[in-house]
Amino acid sequence: MAASITVRIQQADFDVSAEIAALTRGRDDIGAVVSFIGICRGREADRPISALVLEHYPEMAEAEITRHAETALSRWPLTAATVIHRHGRIAVGENIVLVLTASSHREAAFQAAEFLMDYLKTNAPFWKREENAAGGAWIEARTEDDDATARWAKP
């Protein structure tokens, strides 16, 4: 069976169990599913925050994430991958992003999930703004994220 990619950009929350069920339904070639869920923290750089507001570039976001998912499928023997990224206002404790990777064995699923998250951080056209006691502020990009992405680059 061909590997399948699901990418969705949405304001609504997602149901992790339902997404895993959809990924594995009707297949007997999946031996491992890795899930990563990014969640809105209550603190940002030691300041308490009440929510994140995510701006995005709708026409580009899905295409860009799909490109990275296709790259993951070309580098690891995955059977399926799902990426769901939310936009709009996300309160503390709510889900932001879901990455699921499925494979016959765990190594590929673990590595591909980490690869996808590193690329989402630095290349997916989303920008987080925090809501805090002073009003709000744009979250600054972290150089650690660039370093994490760079380690996947092929020589």
Place this chain on the structure above:
Amino acid sequence: MKIKYFAWVRERVGKAEETIEPPASVHTVGDLIGWLSGLDEGYAHAFENPKVIRAAIDHAHVRPDVAIAGAREIALFPPMTGG
């Protein structure tokens, strides 16, 4: 061509998108950023540190030395903070 701005670049420029025809001397994304920053104080503020500005042409990331000829839509924005 259509230009789109996001996040604090959008706030400083004061608009989310516009249609412009840059002069013939503007060849690359870097040239475009330089030309825009001379338009008024808002653009100057948005592009005061051109090294941090990221760009996409027709929904794909590009580097500043890429030519803009033939582009339908160019987006200029800060480093991304998704995920």
